[in-house]
Amino acid sequence: MRYTDPRLLDALASSYALGTLDGGARRRFVRLMRDRADVRDVVAHWEQRLGQLALSVPQRKPSPELWRAIAARTQPVDASRRAPQARPSRWTGWLRPAGFGFGGLVAGLIAASALFLTVPGIFITSDQLAMRSGERLPQSYVGVLTDAEGRGGLLVSSLRYGRTVTLKVLGATALPVSGDERLVLWAMPADAAPFAIGTVPANGAGTLTLPDTSEKLLSKVSRLVVTRERGDSPAMPSADVVLSGACAKLW
């Protein structure tokens, strides 16, 4: 079966999320989700809708043994030595060279690219499939956006011929944004007007769908910026720049 019809995909995604998609059809759909970010997005929207129905289910208390069993299977070995605090400090160590303006930006990009090459799974979970297939990284557009002080703020990546942009807010602190504002990611082409790519989450990770492939849209984009915006669909980026960085081709 070809999965190009958006209505078919939507019907399958809703049945999958509800649980009525069964047997072989369910297994085929799970495989399709692994391969396609756009399918995962449709499913995420349905899970968000159907999840509202669970809010009326009465809470219940499981036995205390349940957490013990879960902790035994998840606790890092020798937890006292490898305290979780060690991780953020190692992470900030990576970012430390980024404290020196433009040089820091380049250093940050190199550091991020090096991390990409060694542990890609940390960064772009949705595109892991593409990486699993070969030893080389897939051709991608990548940006590491930092604030005015050169601190790492946002990792932006997109497969060269993909239509999905993966966003990951770096570090433990959320990006500064108040309730009536939103953070918008802009592409700044060298020879044309800036255009909005989409809304950036204040923390965690997110994805955005592009109207065309990255290759078409980003090949002449040299810089990416994130601005705080108040309007619904601003035509131009405001002067309130939160993050900026170079847009690099990873090939």
Added chain:
Amino acid sequence: MDASRTTRPSPRNDTQAGTDAILDRMNRNILMSLQELIAGAARGDHACFAQIYERTHMHLFGVAVRMLGNEQAAEDVLQEAYVSIWKNAGGYRSSVDGQEIQPITWLIAIVRNKALDALRARTRRRAHEQPRAADSDADDEADTTADPAPSAAHLFDQAMQALRIEGCMSALDGSFRQSLALAYYQGLSHTEVAAQMNAPLGTVKAWIRRGLDKLRACLGAQGVAP
């Protein structure tokens, strides 16, 4: 107090400082949003993961018990679900195409998928065992819980009221809502819903499809989950 500690550090204060650091950390975790805790778990911070469990396990256990009808089976499912949450915390996306994906709905989906796997495995096992032990229900896995569970239709109506879309959804015939509720809260397959409602399979499939479409429209109109 902080000033004196920073200006005159002494070895005696180290233990106190260590305790303070742990307390600070615990306090910080308590103040963190579920979204931030998932991001922490994705970085390998087990304290964040423990806090996720603390905040969500009773709700998620309720969902699993409702689907499986049995506490032991629900605990097994929850154990698998939380291990999966720990391993896949990096896969949570807080926004998709600018739309927020609430962390709790992501967690619920993981639990429901594990529960559905367990339910389907149970159905397969029973179909296999039926010829030998058709009347042996001594170890029946369902309905061994003490308190009576509210019906799927009742839970559905409560959810509609809480979401303030009961008016919008009432445009649908009761059997549409009932079939959707059975599939969602009890994890029944199309065939099982058809058997329970004594209706043809094709009709039930159409009811559920219409129910889902209507739910999307009503939630969208309410601005809950477009």
